[in-house]
Amino acid sequence: MPTIVMTGGTSGFGAITAERLARSKGVRLILGARHPSTADGDPLPPGRTVAGAGMPLVSGRTAVGGELLPLELAELASVRAFAAAVRERLGGAPVDALLLNAGMIRPDVTGRTADGFETTFAVNHLAPYLLARLLLPVLADKAIVVLTTSGTHDPATGASLAPPRHADAELLAHPDRDPGLDPRPREAGEHAYTAAKLCAVLTARSLAAIRDRRLTGVAYDPGQVFGTGLAKDLPFPLRMAWSVLGSPMLRRPLGLLNPHLNSRAAAGNALADLALALATPPDGHVYAALRRARLTWPDPSERARSDELARTLWADSARLVHLHD
DSSP states (O other): OOEEEEESOSSHHHHHHHHHHHHSTTOEEEEEESSOBOTTSOBOOTTOBHHHHTOOEEETTEEEOSEEEEOOTTOHHHHHHHHHHHHHHHTTOOEEEEEEOOOOOOSSSOOBOTTSSBHHHIIIIIHHHHHHHHHGGGEEEEEEEEEEOOGGGOGGGOOSSOOOSOOOHHHHHSGGGOTTOOSSHHHHHHHHHHHHHHHHHHHHHHHHTOTTOOOEEEEEEOOBOTTSGGGTTSOHHHHHHHHHHTSHHHHHHHHHHOTTBOOHHHHHHHHHHHHTTSSOOOTTOOEEEEETTEEEOOOOOTGGGOHHHHHHHHHHHHHHTTOOO
16 A cells, blocks of 8 residues: 655645545555644544544645644654654555645745744755655655745746745855845745745755665646645735636636646646656656646756755755754
8 A cells, every 4th residue: 555645735736636645545645734623623633534534624625635644844843743753653664655745935034933944945945855854764665755846946937936046055044144135025035935946856856866765756846826825925915816816717818828827636636646656757857847737847947957056955954954964
C-alpha cells in the first residue's frame, strides 16, 4: 500500500489533490494541517482517520480524507514534531511520495516566524526543506518528492511579480541584512516569494542528485491558479482580485489568452498524477510546468540549473535549521 505524506492539502488545488489521493485504492494519505478539525468544527484528535470515520475535513467546498496531523510551517519545532509523528505512525513503513505543496505570499518582508526568519521564505522554503531532510531516511527506494514552485522563479517568463535577485538563504531568512533589499515593501515581498520558488527548484535538483538514493525530485509549477488561499495575507483589494479572477466565468476566456492560467481541478489532478507516478519526468528533468492543463517539462531558469548554487543552498539551509549538511 503506497504511503503519501502531503502539506498544503486542505485548501486550494491541494485539497483536490488530497481528495483524489484519499479515494485512490490502496493509498494511505497523511496530511499536515494547521488546525485539524471535523466538519462540525470540533478539534480532531491527532492521527484520526477522517475519511474512515465518516467525518470529512471541510475546506471551502472540498471534503478531504486522510490521516490528519498538526503542522504549523511557520514554526520549525512543529515541523520536527510532525516528522516525528509521521515516522511513529508509519512504524518503519516507507514513504512513497512526499508532496510539499503548502505556500504563501506576503505584501512585504516584515513578518517573522517563531524562529526569527522572514515568513515567506521560512514557510515556502525552510519548512519544506527541513521536512524533506527529516523524512529522508524513511523515503522508499524510488520515492518521489514534489515541491510546489512557480514560473515566477524565472525572470525570462516576464511575470508580473518581481523576479528573484539571488538564492542566498542567509539573506532571504534575514532580509534586513540584505544590502540589495528593495525599499518598496510590495516588491520586496514579491522577491521573497519568487526567490523561495527558485529555492524549490534547486532543492528538487539536490534531492534527485543524492548519491545512493534513487529519488525523483520534481519542482511542480501549477501555473497561475486564482481563487486559492495563496493570497490570504495580501491586502483586501488583491485578495478580491485573486478570488474574482478564479471564477469560472473569467477563467475560461483568460485561459485562452494565457497558457499559464489553470483551474484548481487541473492543477490538483496534475499533482496527484505525479504522486501516483501516472506522470514521470524525462531523464535529467526536475521542473514540471502545467501549461493549458497539460504537464510539460521545460528547462527552468539559468540560476535553477546551477549545481553549485543548489549545493550552496542545501548547505546554507541546513545551517539555518540546525542540521548537519
